[in-house]
Amino acid sequence: MSMQITRTASNEMNTVEAAGNDDRLIDLWLHGRGKATSRGYRAEADRFLAHVRKNLCSVTLDDLQGYADHLDQLGLQPATRRRMLATVKSLYAFGHELGYLPFDTAKPLRVPPLRDTLAERIIDESLVLRMIALESNPRNAAIICLLYGGGLRVSELVGLRWKDVVARADAAGQVTVLGKGAKTRTILLPPGVFERLSRLRNGADDERPVFSSRKGGALHPSQVLRITKAAARRAGIDRNVRNHDLRHCHASHAIERGAPIQLIQVTLGHSSVATTGKYLHARPSDSSARYLPI
Numbered sequence: 001m002s003m004q005i006t007r008t009a010s011n012e013m014n015t016v017e018a019a020g021n022d023d024r025l026i027d028l029w030l031h032g033r034g035k036a037t038s039r040g041y042r043a044e045a046d047r048f049l050a051h052v053r054k055n056l057c058s059v060t061l062d063d064l065q066g067y068a069d070h071l072d073q074l075g076l077q078p079a080t081r082r083r084m085l086a087t088v089k090s091l092y093a094f095g096h097e098l099g100y101l102p103f104d105t106a107k108p109l110r111v112p113p114l115r116d117t118l119a120e121r122i123i124d125e126s127l128v129l130r131m132i133a134l135e136s137n138p139r140n141a142a143i144i145c146l147l148y149g150g151g152l153r154v155s156e157l158v159g160l161r162w163k164d165v166v167a168r169a170d171a172a173g174q175v176t177v178l179g180k181g182a183k184t185r186t187i188l189l190p191p192g193v194f195e196r197l198s199r200l201r202n203g204a205d206d207e208r209p210v211f212s213s214r215k216g217g218a219l220h221p222s223q224v225l226r227i228t229k230a231a232a233r234r235a236g237i238d239r240n241v242r243n244h245d246l247r248h249c250h251a252s253h254a255i256e257r258g259a260p261i262q263l264i265q266v267t268l269g270h271s272s273v274a275t276t277g278k279y280l281h282a283r284p285s286d287s288s289a290r291y292l293p294i
Helices: 002-019 022-030 035-052 061-073 078-098 125-133 138-149 154-158 191-198 221-234 243-256 261-268 273-282
Strands: 165-167 173-178 184-189
Touching (some): 022 035, 061 078, 125 138, 138 191, 138 221, 165 191, 184 261, 221 243, 243 261, 243 273
Antiparallel strands (some): 165 173
16 A cells, blocks of 8 residues: 555656646646635645745745745735645645655744634524524525525535435435535435425426526525625624624534534534534633632
8 A cells, every 4th residue: 555655656746747847736736626725726826936936946945934924014814824825835745745845845934823713703693593584585595594504614505406405204304515625414404494495496407506696507605605794784793794604603503502512513524523622612601700709
């Protein structure tokens, strides 16, 4: 097995060397990633190379730190700078592992610390229900219900086809989604959510998107975001609400209602229960501060 892996890596390295440039390495690095991820990563790699004006092998740690300072001077948010630098670090780690780059030059590069804003992203249960109740468009109401009730990522939601939606004998139903890391999972939906979803079908065949655009294709995530933001405004939520916030709400509200953390992990498709565990700390039910004489 080890020899096979070595042989595969060697073949890929020879391919890169035959191409003789960084573009081929980037193609290999992006291979198998989703379209949106590939576009974003390639844009970040191109931005970095345009700034340093060198090939990857010639870039020094000083160049990398200069790029980090440049991003800081642009006034970008720490989360944005962190994402951009993490992309460059990933590319260098891949190139070094493949043998194309003699050193993982970006390994010592520090990325900005990221403040955990999870607690700020969670909306009160009553307000989420209000978002659904005030949405008059059946399709849009079903979208909000599924993002919240199923805990779906927006990419999973827009990728749904009717073949992925299956009725259950107890009036509930299930959806099967392709999640992060190309992992498939099936989510049991309560009857209320499944009923909203089923009403949208109107005889559509199995291969049709569950949520269609006016042109008949699948909705774009940006369209879903507009729906979510409009619903939040109607509900009187005076902050910026994102699609992913409804997934956060699913986890937090389920924990508050006594759902086992392992069940939430499976439903959301987290690879580790530690990821799910962060919701335990986002909205604590108790604190040692309450025991102090102040």
